[in-house]
């Protein structure tokens with residue numbers, strides 16, 4: 001039987017604008033199966049980041065529901081929602097969001113320590129993952145001592161360290177030069193092929209999008225499947 005990692009039904013989101021409301025999207029449905037990868041494309045301002053934040057439980061919809069591995073996330077208390085996020089999801093952002101005062105290793109260890117893993121085990125696991133993303137020589141570097149591509153590799157390692165069911169990526173290559181973006185893209189594809197993790201990738205990068213199992217386009221307030229176009 002198929003296992004739906006994320007299921008969203010009739011999602012709508014609007015923001016207050018003057019006396020009225022600005023509707024971003026309306027009645028959006030979305031399903032992500034275990035192991036599946038999906039790209040979300042759309043013009044600037046179409047609502048891609050907003051949608052990703054709703055799917056990841058980081059922002060609340062005005063209508064509709066999101067289930068993450070069967071948990072109705074927006075019905076949960078903030079504490080339980082945090083637990084569901086930490087257990088099932090990993091996040092990668094355009095601007096890495098690494099903690100500046102901590103080393104690469106400490107940044108990757110953080111989700112494990114929050115999940116109460118003993119420190120020596122956390123270090124072992126985070127080190128193995130940093131090796132896997134090609135950063136064995138950089139574990140002690142702080143984010144400011146890493147290149148843009150290296151910082152994004154650390155973010156990817158941090159997102160994967162809890163063995164999430166799904167990684168949500170918002171423009172993972174958006175802030176990188178072409179050559180570095182290609183290398184990070186290659187890493188994402190390797191991980192996609194090797195792991196059972198699902199991926200949702202918001203991107204403007206058509207090459208990256210086309211490598212995903214499905215390509216969705218956010219337009220006119222709805223999601224259209226444009227896989228293969």
Ligand SMILES: Nc1ncnc2c1ncn2[C@@H]1O[C@H](COP(=O)(O)OP(=O)(O)OP(=O)(O)O)[C@@H](O)[C@H]1O
Nearest residue numbers: 015016022024042043044045046047048049050051
């Ligand atoms: N907190 C907010 N309050 C009001 N409007 C907002 C807020 N956050 C986003 N918006 C508006 O919602 C729309 C969608 O924003 P969003 O960041 O989701 O777009 P996007 O498709 O990810 O854009 P880009 O590709 O440029 O990153 C934009 O018009 C934006 O101005």
